Amino acid sequence: MEKITEKTLEHVAYRFKLMGEPMRLRLLSLLKDGEMCVQDLVQKSGAGQANVSKHMALLTSNGIVGRRKDGLHVYYYIADHTIFTLCDIVCDGISNSVETMGKAFPK
Amino acid sequence: MEKITEKTLEHVAYRFKLMGEPMRLRLLSLLKDGEMCVQDLVQKSGAGQANVSKHMALLTSNGIVGRRKDGLHVYYYIADHTIFTLCDIVCDGISNSVETMGKAFPK
DNA sequence: GATGTGTATGAATATATAGTTATATAGTGT
DNA sequence: ACACTATATAACTATATATTCATACACATC
Numbered sequence: 001m002e003k004i005t006e007k008t009l010e011h012v013a014y015r016f017k018l019m020g021e022p023m024r025l026r027l028l029s030l031l032k033d034g035e036m037c038v039q040d041l042v043q044k045s046g047a048g049q050a051n052v053s054k055h056m057a058l059l060t061s062n063g064i065v066g067r068r069k070d071g072l073h074v075y076y077y078i079a080d081h082t083i084f085t086l087c088d089i090v091c092d093g094i095s096n097s098v099e100t101m102g103k104a105f106p107k
Numbered sequence: 108m109e110k111i112t113e114k115t116l117e118h119v120a121y122r123f124k125l126m127g128e129p130m131r132l133r134l135l136s137l138l139k140d141g142e143m144c145v146q147d148l149v150q151k152s153g154a155g156q157a158n159v160s161k162h163m164a165l166l167t168s169n170g171i172v173g174r175r176k177d178g179l180h181v182y183y184y185i186a187d188h189t190i191f192t193l194c195d196i197v198c199d200g201i202s203n204s205v206e207t208m209g210k211a212f213p214k
Numbered sequence: 215g216a217t218g219t220g221t222a223t224g225a226a227t228a229t230a231t232a233g234t235t236a237t238a239t240a241g242t243g244t
Numbered sequence: 245a246c247a248c249t250a251t252a253t254a255a256c257t258a259t260a261t262a263t264t265c266a267t268a269c270a271c272a273t274c
Contacts, residue, residue: 004136006129008198013129015197020124021232022117029111038251051233053252072241072250082200086193090122091115093189128262145221158263160222179220179271 018062019083023047024055028083031065035077125169126190130154131162135190138172142184 019025026045030036036044041052056076059065066079078084126132133152137143143151148159163183166172173186185191 004133006133009132009136010129011201012194012197013127013132015127015201016123016132016193017127020120020122020127022113022120023232025116025120025123026111026113029116039249048234049251050235050253054232057252069241069251074251080200082196086123086196087119089189089193089196090119093187094118094122130262146219155264156221157223157265161262164222176221176270181221 015062018058018064019086021055023051024059025087027052027055028059028064028078031076031078032084035068035075037070037073037075039073041076122169125165125171126193128162130158131166132194134159134162135166135171135185138183138185139191142175142182144177144180144182146180148183 019028023045027041027047030041030044038049038052038056041047041056042049045052047055056065056067060067060076064078064080064083065076068075068077126135130152134148134154137148137151145156145159145163148154148163149156152159154162163172163174167174167183171185171187171190172183175182175184
């Protein structure tokens, strides 16, 4: 029932890898409140324009964000909102880890 | 309230990166049903012994797995079970993506 | 203490990819 | 058509890291 195929495993790993870059996570967090065009993302993220474009291309081709063209601008938006659920769970997990580590060094 | 600091962001990204390697994911999935020693993991994962040890060291130092020594053997076990929740959500997200992509190419 | 087994670690290699620079492409306005 | 702006892409560099090989370390047994 829970037999995980190698292919599934690689798909899941790849999805995690996509989420595993700080800059991509920052770009995604910027899109949390709504769509943004590239130049906005550039300005708010501090990344270079080419870099933002590449990250967004990756995220788009993997269905995490969607794109909408409006004249010269391309607006990106979150397509898969489960990513924020993932982030929340990770945050909880991390704070638990910190607590556990804290116990290893009691005052 | 939801202002994410750069540091938090990097922590979360790092946790995702840890999950973002197929071999690590395989090792974790092997531990799902209970603890295992290194040689068992080597045998069932197909990875080299050194490689398994290194992956487990990483996972241990980040609180994802725990270790227990018993004579010559070192038994690893899942310390943070939220990782499987993450995997489940990712699996759901991926199948949704596939469905969405399916709609892009209707028959 | 010598030998053997299980695990960890250091060095070296290969590969993937984040970031940058320069340039191409697409769309807008004159 | 030309100039201008927004985005994408190609080539390149630098860096990180997964993997392997060899070896060290820890522990058990004889």
